[in-house]
Amino acid sequence: HVTRGWIGVEIQPLLRSMAGKKGALVSTVWKDSPAAKAGIQPGDFITRYEGHTVPDCHAAEDLPVFNALVLGTAPDTEVTLEGQRDGKPMTWKLTTVNRDATQAKESELREWGITTRDFTRMSALEMYRENEDGVIVDTVRTGGPSSASKPPLRGGDVIVSADGKSVHSRADLDAITAAFVKDIDEPEPMLVEFERDGLEYATVVKVGPAKDPVKPKLAEKAWMGIATQVLTDDLATAYGIPGKKGVRVTGMSPDSPAKKAGLEEGDILLKLDGRVINARRPEDSEVFPELILAYPVDATVELSGMRDGEEKTWSVALAPRPIDDSELREYDDDLFEFTVRQVSTRQREKAKERFGEDLVGVSVLKVEPSGWAALGGLAADDIILTIDGERTEEIEPLKQKLQSFRETKPRSVVFQIRRGPRTHFLEIEPQW
Structure with a gap:
């Protein structure tokens, strides 16, 4: 069990108007915390912690140094903080307590x-x-x-x-x-x-007695792979087809049935298998998706509509709907304090479309503030590619790697991540 120090202070970067100020600006002091009992107040500046200089915090990236000093202090340790208040030097003595998790496990x-x-x-x-x-x-x-x-x-x-x-x-x-x-x-x-x-x-x-809820298997529903907007009366008139009902294609997934059938963004769909797509109000946005979901996963449907003012028809072979995000496996690591999930189909498609490459790794769902992962710079939506050089394309190898650190207790762990179009290396330094 890893214990971490807590004093009940939160800091923020110095404001631009605070020229000449040093250290970190105290933003929050929690009620009944060691800091509150020692007399620290919001607006104070902390410049030293137990003999260590607190770097001038001009940006959020500077804050982890102070937080790491506090977390790395064992509970029940008396420490001295130095700083300023209203231009006068201040000294505070307090005793750290054990830091609980921000939230208990669900x-x-x-x-x-x-x-x-x-x-x-x-x-x-x-x-x-x-x-x-x-x-x-x-x-x-x-x-x-x-x-x-x-x-x-x-x-x-x-x-x-x-x-x-x-x-x-x-x-x-x-x-x-x-x-x-x-x-x-x-x-x-x-x-x-x-x-x-x-x-x-x-x-x-x-x-009553517990019963397993019946979860619909979304992967067994039919899928076309397009996003649409309702063809409102105003839009229909603007496109030269007043009185028509239907939808307009606003986007589509790469390698989707719609893409393979030749559909393009901007196409207007008026009929599905000869029946009018009865959508004309903004609140009818689910009409077309629900029509598709009603088909068998191996069905072929006929669409008719317009492209650039010309009538068009498309034959689309539907496919099983990809796994929904809610069905993806997750893992919560209580030591480094972050939660990951298998990369979703949507994330893979977006990466393929934007960067032209397949996305591998696991996706970071959330990172607990002031945990080891947060202090090392890990953030929600990062994609973890490797840990200490070992690939982590699935949840299980990532879990095993993180669990192994309980035994080896390394001084630092290197994460390679993807953040948008860039890759980064993060060094996370746990205090055992």
Whole structure:
């Protein structure tokens, strides 16, 4: 288990008007934190940390040096900070505490149709909580018990009581739920109390034995590979076909059925298999996609429409829809504190179109602020290509490589990433 120091301060780059100022500008001091107890205030300047000079922070790229100094300090260590306030030198002495994760891990509660998180010190502070009691609702499954309650639960709600019992943590909620469903076969109503935007609410959730939700397999739906906009009355008139209904092609995926059939951006589609595409209002944007989804994946459809004022027809052999982003495998690394997902079909297509090459690697979904990955410069939407020279084209090799560092404890780890059209090397330096 890796422990990291925390003092309850957040810093930002110096403002342009702060000519001659040194170090880092304190932007936030968290309530009841070591920094708050030591008297540090927003607007102070920190120039030294335990004898180390804090570089002048003129840009966001300069901030990780200070954050790394704090995180690399063991909890329960007395440290001295030096700086300025109103032009006068200041010294602060404080004792570091253990840094919790910004957010606790998300976990599913299938009996309720929700995912939840416990509070951490940071998430409690950010939600203005006096303590870490309660359970945060993270997501609510559409059509599940919690979404059907009145009022329905929603993301960001805090469950504080269930079945007449106080809920201090996810462990409490699990125990209450297990006892409730123990001797029932079908869902039964449970009184639930929760907080939302500082107000207290009550609702009734029909909680029953966990059942696996049926997920539609999107890959088994038909796919044409185009994006469209509705042919409104104004557009139809402007294109010289007043009164016509249909859609206009605004984009298409490389190697898609539409591309292979000869469709182009700007084509106007009026009929599908001889039937008028009944779309003429902006809110009809889903009409054409839903018509395509209704076909078998191996169907061939006939489109008729216009190109540059001339009538055109196209025969399109549909294909199975690529895997949806929600079905892609993810991995959350709690040591380096970032989450990755397999590169999606959409990302591959975009890279192929923009850069003319296949995209390999795994995509960064999120990076926890002040974690080791963030301090090393990793950011959301980066594509990780290699770690210490080893290719990471799939989730499993990346996971194994990161897990191996728990044993080897290297002083630094080098990530090769793609960020837009460029590739970069990042050096991440964990403190073991």
